[in-house]
Amino acid sequence: MPEPIPVLPEVLAQIRALPPSSRPLIICDVDEVILHMIAHLEEYLQENGMRFLNHTYRLTGNIARHDSDAPLPGDQVKTHLIKFFDEVSPHQTMVPEADTMLSALSEQWDIVLLTNLPGTHNKPARETLLGGLGIPYPVLTNSGPKGGAVAALSGGRSHPVVFIDDSPTNHRSVQASLPSAVQIQFIADQRFLRSVEPEAHIDLLTGDWRETCRFIEAIL
Incomplete structure (x- = not known):
């Protein structure tokens, strides 16, 4: 795939609708990170x-x-x-401690959920599910590699940007589009986690939210 990739227009519109902020930013995937997939x-x-x-x-x-x-x-x-x-x-279930650890991090960090979904009609159901699980952060829907969206979300921020995702493809895309991002490859399923050899740009490979929280808190 050509890199770095541009942000999709439909994703940019969602990003522009977010309130401006200069706080440090966590951009977090949903499937296999917050929700079991x-x-x-x-x-x-x-x-x-x-x-x-x-x-x-x-x-x-x-x-x-x-x-x-x-x-x-x-x-x-x-x-x-x-x-x-x-x-x-x-009806997906939550990865243990995703709600409490994100809540703790939200005291110092902005949190945006960036998820790939096959259709815009899936977004309301996902927002409802996450909100009911105590995860009330903005949900942005994307398609394909996420590097362009992550770079656009980081625009205007001078503080750290953390990207959390399970997909090696998305991490490679972010490395090409925003190499300054701190990259956490989070895979909740232990069988798939054990099969992954982290690439050089991965700062943390984990399937544990408490470890993730400690790692991010140490950045500031």
Whole structure:
């Protein structure tokens, strides 16, 4: 993918709607960081006659029918992900201590949730779910690598910017677009976490919110 990538116009509009601030900023992903995703997706796959081929960090090429080792084509994976977000996403469960640790951090940091969703219609359900879990921070929806959005969100801020996400692709994108960002690769599912070898730009690889909170508090 070409890097650094520009922020998408629809994401920039959401960013411009945020109140101005010069406080330090945490830009945090939702799936597999604040909300469990892999466990829910695995359950969805099992109910629909599919499975992960292995616990490595990818979806396309890593999902197959129960009776086959042949990966599903990418278009079928995409179709199932859209169905998953429509049917299961409003009921995802929270990663332990995400609410309390983010609340503690919010005393000194602005927090913005930057999440990739397949359709804008998924955003209200996600906001409702997060709000009900005690996670009331602004939700911005993105599509594709997040580097452009992270760079735009950091504009005008002289304080640290922390980026928390599970995806290696998103971290590479942020490294290209905003290399000064502190990068935390957070993966709640321990099987997938163990499969990841952190790249050089990753400052912390973790699946624990208490460790994440301590690490961020030490930045200021």
